[in-house]
Amino acid sequence: MRVSLFRKHVTKYLSAYCHGELTGEAAQQVQAHLAICDRCKKEYDTITVGIKLAEQLHVVSAPALLWSGMSEKLDASKKQNRPWTVWKYALACTAIVFVGLSGWFVVNRNQEKKVQVVAQRNHEPVTPELSVTPSPAEKNNPLPIPTTKSKRGRAVQSDLTWEVASLTGAPRIGDAEIKDTGKLGVGEWLETDNVSSAKIKVAEIGYVDIDPNSRVRLVRTETTEHRISLAKGKLSALILAPPRLFIVDTPSATAVDLGCAYTLEVDEFGASLLHVTSGWVSLMRNGRESFIPAGAVCATQKGSGVGTPYFADASAEFKAALNSLDFEKGVNVGKVISLLLAIARNEDALTLWHLLGRRFQAQTADIRGQIYDRLVELAAPPAGVTRAGILKGNQKMLNLWWEDKIR
């Protein structure tokens, strides 16, 4: 690399200088300049730190699953490519049939028109003929003919198994141990003991890692819905798909992916804890729905259902108060709400908004009023949202506030 204008600072050539990418003369000029220029020397020190850091990068081993995934796709593309020669003839035949049918249709239509013209000339009524006889296809196929529709159309059964790779130990699908890779079919259970873990490829939309001591069942896999059930243990999901395609049932709630990465843990009593690391997840049970963004957590309990979401970095006091409000019986709701409102930070607007939509056994309007007043301080509502409306539980106003200020 050639360098000119060495009377000026040499900062932009420093990486090339360090990597030996400059010509001998240019390198000497940079060296000479560095000896007299404090500014460039300081920059040089920074660049060398950056280079030393970058040198710590290492080549990581590609996962073993990579080839098997590749191999399947290659087979699939081969299958798609191979029939092309056959399809060429099939297409040609179809074209001939199409041309023939079109010709027949045109001739027939002209005849029909002629009949119509003659009939009109003779002032006779023309009535369409109703066909009551089944088509040849219907005659030969008493069962409905399966059709493939678009992703947005009705559900189409895709490949009914998911690929599973053992990460540690020997996870089991049913009674069979997985040594390397295996297939999880609809209705089958994948189980890990205290030393085993596994990675599941969720159709073509993402991956789920299953921690030790977990039990997961593949409930459904279709182009419009991929559903598993987590009976116990912990999973980490990374889903790259349109919202609401990937669903996890737990004993106490249903987690619906809204395009995200998250971990979901279910304990022996069926209670679950969801922690979202990227995107959004919705938790639902018995008509209550919580929206959990990245960095937030939401607990659920059997019997009580879905709790109120909160950010993971909220204070321990805030979390404890929320937990008692969500899941403890006989708690003094007014007192707990007052405490929550007093210690809420700006970020906790998420929690307060969810509390606004809750029904409390007593004094709902009073409590809602207190929450409203505090939430106004944390995230002022947009035009169209009124105190009276929110106190009445106006869902449209709640949604407007959510979309405009909270989300």
Next chain:
Amino acid sequence: MESAAVMIHDDFVRQNRDHVIAACQQGDREAFRLLFEAHKDRVYAIALHYSGNDAMAQDIAQQVFLKLMTNIKQFNFQSEFTTWLYRMVANTCFDEQRRWRKLIPFGDVTEVRAMRTTENIEANYTRLEISENVGLAISSLKPKLRMPILLKYIEGMSYEEIALVLGCSAGTVASRLNRGHKALAQKLGHLRKVL
């Protein structure tokens, strides 16, 4: 003597690779497996550090090798195979980034992890942790600074080779690497003492 030995070794590798590529062009699956095994780790590593995300990296790596298999007949042995391959890697990374930007911004997950791990960094000065932090910091760089750094430090390419892969001048590569190094030093300045 040493450099002659290296040259002979490089020639041997290149000749063997040419045979393998020629076999791939004939549709030999086993040859493709060899090519895959030879490059999978580097391709995956670049994809991983670029996306900051294992699942995306696997997806990118698979796409690259599928494209490689599909287009290998177009390789005419006139240019370096690695330049051809890594142009495919870079383009796939850029495409995937554009594709997923709306749903999961690249670097999003890694930044969260970076914040968490920096708390413990003073207690654990292991090489692995430094490397992990460097990886995370690189994932959070601007894409145009990220790729030259990965090509330089994962694949060991020269500025000219990086320029060929990215379709820009060697001067641009030098400038982007400079900015990348500075950004890394600023992000991970606290590791300066343990390097």
